[in-house]
Amino acid sequence: GENVEQHPSTLSVQEGDSAVIKCTYSDSASNYFPWYKQELGKGPQLIIDIRSNVGEKKDQRIAVTLNKTAKHFSLHITETQPEDSAVYFCAASLRGNNRLAFGKGNQVVVIP
Amino acid sequence: DAGVIQSPRHEVTEMGQEVTLRCKPISGHNSLFWYRQTMMRGLELLIYFNNNVPIDDSGMPEDRFSAKMPNASFSTLKIQPSEPRDSAVYFCASSLWGDPNYGYTFGSGTRLTVV
Numbered sequence: 001g002e003n004v005e006q007h008p009s010t011l012s013v014q015e016g017d018s019a020v021i022k023c024t025y026s027d028s029a030s031n032y033f034p035w036y037k038q039e040l041g042k043g044p045q046l047i048i049d050i051r052s053n054v055g056e057k058k059d060q061r062i063a064v065t066l067n068k069t070a071k072h073f074s075l076h077i078t079e080t081q082p083e084d085s086a087v088y089f090c091a092a093s094l095r096g097n098n099r100l101a102f103g104k105g106n107q108v109v110v111i112p
Numbered sequence: 113d114a115g116v117i118q119s120p121r122h123e124v125t126e127m128g129q130e131v132t133l134r135c136k137p138i139s140g141h142n143s144l145f146w147y148r149q150t151m152m153r154g155l156e157l158l159i160y161f162n163n164n165v166p167i168d169d170s171g172m173p174e175d176r177f178s179a180k181m182p183n184a185s186f187s188t189l190k191i192q193p194s195e196p197r198d199s200a201v202y203f204c205a206s207s208l209w210g211d212p213n214y215g216y217t218f219g220s221g222t223r224l225t226v227v
Contacts, residue, residue: 034215043116043203043218044155089155091215098143098162098209100216104154 002027002094006103014111019077021106023090026071032093033066033073034100039086048075080110116219118204124225130192133222136185137206145216146179146189147203155203161187162209194226 003026013019025033031052036044050057050064050073057064061080066073077084087107091100117136125131137144145160159169164181172179176195181187191198201223205216 032215036215036218043205043220045218046215049215098207099145099157099160099168102155 002030002092002101004090004092004101004103006090006106008106009104010107010109012109012111013080015080015082017080019080019084019108019110021075021088021090021108022072023074023092023103024070024072025092025101027092027095027101028068028071029095030092032100033064034091035062035064035075036089036091036102037086038089038105044089077108080108082110082112084108085110116204116206116217118202118219118222120222121220122223122225124227125194127195127226128193129226130190131194131198131224131226133189133202133204133224135187135189135204135219137187137204138217139185141206141208141217142184143207143209144181144187145205145207146187147205147218149201149203149221158189191224194224196226199224199226 006023034049035047037047038044048059048062048064050066061078063076087105089105090103119134142163146158148156158171159179160167161181177191179189201221203218203221205218207216
């Protein structure tokens with residue numbers, strides 16, 4: 001089945017700097033790649049997603065890039081702010097159904 | 113829409129007791145997922161339903177766990193009898209089947225503590 005891996009597991013950045021989280025996936029049939037943000041005590045919330053026919057997508061300070069050949073995609077957060085501190089999950093769609101395979105999550109800490 | 117609604121938010125119970133977690137998916141969504149989250153294992157898919165029918169329950173840890181979806185607007189996850197190792201945060205999520213491009217919407221979760 002699909003295997004999604006995230007790196008690094010923990011990331012600390014100074015406020016104002018950029019943060020990048022990388023994910024790799026194994027199933028070449030995956031065609032949808034969402035990113036979720038989970039704040040303390042809350043459920044994961046979809047923040048951005050990308051489809052396989054697109055290489056990059058941007059929404060204000062966050063962007064996602066996809067390299068289908070290499071089977072990896074990344075989340076970029078620019079001008080980080082304390083409220084960006086959270087756990088971020090990447091996911092990839094599974095072949096033939098509407099399920100998603102999730103990575104283990106990355107803890108991002110923005111240091112004021 | 114109020115989003116995916118889960119109840120209760122917190123549950124503390126004694127070992128051996130029955131626990132029932134509840135979920136109301138987003139109106140119009142026809143897929144529902146139950147996840148368990150722990151520090152050690154991360155997000156684990158327990159079971160999911162399409163059009164109220166259980167499709168894959170291979171993630172259910174053991175026979176003590178059961179889930180039902182009697183109609184499109186309600187699902188339950190039951191643990192009987194509960195054990196301390198069941199302590200975790202349980203999330204329900206819903207989506208529109210056939211169009212995974214919209215992803216899942218998660219509820220706020222139920223934090224279960226079994227003592």
